[in-house]
Amino acid sequence: MSHSYAIEEQVAVAAVRRACHLTSSVFNRLVKNETLTKGDKSPVTVGDYAAQAVISSILHHAFPGDPIVGEEDASDLRAEEGRVLKDRIIELANEALTAELGLGDSTTWGIGPGQEKSAEELLDAIDRGNHPGGREGRMWTIDPIDGTKGFLRGEQYAVCLSLIVDAKVQLGVIGCPNLPVDPSAPENGTGCIFTAVRGHGAQQLTLNGSNPTPLVIPQTTPETLNFLESVEAAHSSHSFNDRISSILNITRPSTRMDSQAKYCCLARGEGGAYLRMPTGVGYREKIWDHAPGQVLVEEAGGVVTDSRGEPLDFGLGRTLGENFGVIAAGKGAHSRVLAAVQEALNETKAKV
Numbered sequence: 001m002s003h004s005y006a007i008e009e010q011v012a013v014a015a016v017r018r019a020c021h022l023t024s025s026v027f028n029r030l031v032k033n034e035t036l037t038k039g040d041k042s043p044v045t046v047g048d049y050a051a052q053a054v055i056s057s058i059l060h061h062a063f064p065g066d067p068i069v070g071e072e073d074a075s076d077l078r079a080e081e082g083r084v085l086k087d088r089i090i091e092l093a094n095e096a097l098t099a100e101l102g103l104g105d106s107t108t109w110g111i112g113p114g115q116e117k118s119a120e121e122l123l124d125a126i127d128r129g130n131h132p133g134g135r136e137g138r139m140w141t142i143d144p145i146d147g148t149k150g151f152l153r154g155e156q157y158a159v160c161l162s163l164i165v166d167a168k169v170q171l172g173v174i175g176c177p178n179l180p181v182d183p184s185a186p187e188n189g190t191g192c193i194f195t196a197v198r199g200h201g202a203q204q205l206t207l208n209g210s211n212p213t214p215l216v217i218p219q220t221t222p223e224t225l226n227f228l229e230s231v232e233a234a235h236s237s238h239s240f241n242d243r244i245s246s247i248l249n250i251t252r253p254s255t256r257m258d259s260q261a262k263y264c265c266l267a268r269g270e271g272g273a274y275l276r277m278p279t280g281v282g283y284r285e286k287i288w289d290h291a292p293g294q295v296l297v298e299e300a301g302g303v304v305t306d307s308r309g310e311p312l313d314f315g316l317g318r319t320l321g322e323n324f325g326v327i328a329a330g331k332g333a334h335s336r337v338l339a340a341v342q343e344a345l346n347e348t349k350a351k352v
């Protein structure tokens, strides 16, 4: 790790590891009243809040001046009705911050087992994720549980962290506790961390931070390519993906998977293309849902654009602005998918 973000990468991997430890251990103990429905009708669990508290606390210790754009905020927990939930979140966050995780633990940078924190300190840590984003300076993005619906189903979800500098993603770290380490031998166990630093490649580690394996997206043909797509039809258009599959003579059915685990699978050669077209409800994509995935796929040799072929703009604030969808794929596949997407969009326009 001899690049200029070596310390950031070490801290980010350690923070994601601690958060993954928390989310996988809370899953089996989750009870009914530990999930809330947010204003936009999406779920949030004690795991999401506690994982954001853990990551934000570790970042604050190592880089106190860095702003954070985090998905969750603590306002529902500060209200009297949120007290039971809050107590549980504080307990979980402190468990994760003080746990002995072995390999990779270190007393430097505050990433090793630390001291317990007060409720106020942890709520403040969650709320430090309120930065509005923007075009200038350093900022971190945290999605403490991406794919909360997948997490609740016991399927794929991801703990996602990125460092953006002057609107460019420089570092991405994604933890996937339920993803098989070796896709060709899923029975050999799950739990991976993916990490990428701009200009320095992408790699997969085990959940304990060992066995770094470089990632390079292989070439694909219509027979070996298929789409990775969201599970929820409301999050991206399944029918549009089917149309593109038929234009490109793709014969393998799409793989549905929650979270940025889709970007991780793409980066290690599973699938071949991630296509996420808007469903037309005016939803704006959030930067924390794409920033680490973008640098990971680009560093594995792939390309990430919107449906116009433009790069995603991480300098617009907490969202990516007007939603033109996302196309991520290896280099050759990306140009074929982009051409097919534009053909399909033109057909639709011609019909109106």
Ligand SMILES: Nc1ncnc2c1ncn2[C@@H]1O[C@H](COP(=O)(O)OS(=O)(=O)O)[C@@H](OP(=O)(O)O)[C@H]1O
Pocket: 042, 071, 143, 145, 146, 147, 148, 149, 150, 229, 230, 231, 232, 233, 234, 235, 236, 257, 258, 259, 260, 281, 283, 286, 289
């Ligand atoms: N309407 C709409 N359109 C597009 N995207 C939306 C929408 N609503 C929510 N979200 C965001 O989708 C994130 C999960 O995306 P996924 O690809 O994992 O979806 S799915 O779980 O596979 O269905 C999910 O991330 P998490 O909240 O972290 O789970 C949301 O940020």
Ligand SMILES: [Mg+2]
Pocket: 042, 043, 044, 071, 148
């Ligand atoms: Mg959410």
Ligand SMILES: [Mg+2]
Pocket: 143, 145, 146, 147, 288, 289
């Ligand atoms: Mg998300």
Ligand SMILES: [Mg+2]
Pocket: 048, 071, 143, 144, 145, 146, 147, 148
């Ligand atoms: Mg989330």
